[in-house]
Amino acid sequence: MALFAGARPFSTFESVEMKEFIKALNPNYTIPSHQRFAESILDDCYAYTQNQVYQQLNKSQYLNVTVDETTDIRKRRIMNISVTDSERSFCIALKYLKGEKMNAASITDWIVERIDDLVDGNFSRINSIATDTCNTMMAVWRNLREREELADAFAMGCDSHGLQLLIGDLLKTGNIKVTFQMAQGIVSHFNSSPLQLATLRKIQQTINRTEFALIGAVITRWGSQYRMLSSVLRSQYALMMYADEVSDLKIELRETLRSSDFWNHLKKLIAILKPIDDAISIHTLTPSSVLRFAPF
Structure with a gap:
């Protein structure tokens, strides 16, 4: 084992x-x-x-189900079902989709079959079924609500997924997009240059007596955009000092690091994203489910 x-x-x-x-x-x-x-x-x-x-x-009176489609490390499409009780979440089913095109009807049938295996026909134990918010899954919600055995279960979208999509949409708009791309450029520059990153870390040690990582944003990792922006702001003074002291720096990047407008916009963007990221963090806690309501 x-x-x-x-x-x-x-x-x-x-x-x-x-x-x-x-x-x-x-x-x-x-x-x-x-x-x-x-x-x-x-x-x-x-x-x-x-x-x-x-x-x-089986010790829990009610169970909450989560269905998600994703890919494994070999980029193979998979769909999985996780079940949350009052303490933790368990993955109870996984299906390799290969080249199969799953529609709302086939997804609904698969979900019901797997749940039936778990509860042995006692569907009244199912409190909720959550999925992402794509059009296919919205059709799955309607199908599940029409199934007699699941008439008392809630079928709904994942709050965290919806909030992450909201962040994604915000980062595509106007000045927010520009500020995000500038911050992303800072992180990419230093994380792709070990020598310049080492110099920045020496400056961080001088200012803060410790080193702070510049965190990259990954589109599939919830909250990483917010953490990337926060990591840049956390190193603001070290980055500004770097721009003043190091000569071999691209002109565009130097101007960004010296720009008071950039730093002001960055602070405002972080303030906008923080409550959304806090809500995502609450909803993605291991024991989190529809049984635990997160107030806004």
Whole structure:
């Protein structure tokens, strides 16, 4: 189980050193081969873990379901279902979509089948089903509401997803877009130049007695745009000093770092995004669900 939970290679125990270590613990123990780990032990551990998860979920009177489509590290399309009880969230189903085009009807059927497996027909335990807010999923909500077994369940969009889309739309407008792109340019410049980043860190040490990272924004990582902007503002004085002291700096970037308008606009943009980011953070807490209302 430790091998799977720790995402370790199946060949972990096949090195000479590991074999000697296991032998020292118990000379009579034979380490399973990596083929056996993959072919039988993995299935046994999965079944054991699934049983434990279902036992935990069966203790809760009501359950909240989240459905999401995403990609894995190999860019393969997957759809997963997570279930949240009063304490934590569990992934209970995953479907590789491959080249399959899922419509609202097929997604609805798959969700209902997986939920049925979990609750053994007792759909009254399902409190809510949340998805993203694309047009297909909106049609799924309508389908779910029309299913007799889910008549008492809430079908709705994910608040965090909607708020992140709001941030994305804001960052595409007028002066906000310009300010965001200027801040992004600062982060990209230093994170792609180890020498200049090292110089900036020396200045940070002089001013703050510590180093602050310039955080990049990733479109798929919720809240990263806000954290990127905040990381630039946190290093404002170090960046301004860098612009004054270092000669080999692009003229455009130097002008940005010296611009009082840029820093004022950056502060205003952060003030706009902060309450939205706070709401996203509340909604993405592990035990967060429709059972826990986040006041605005």
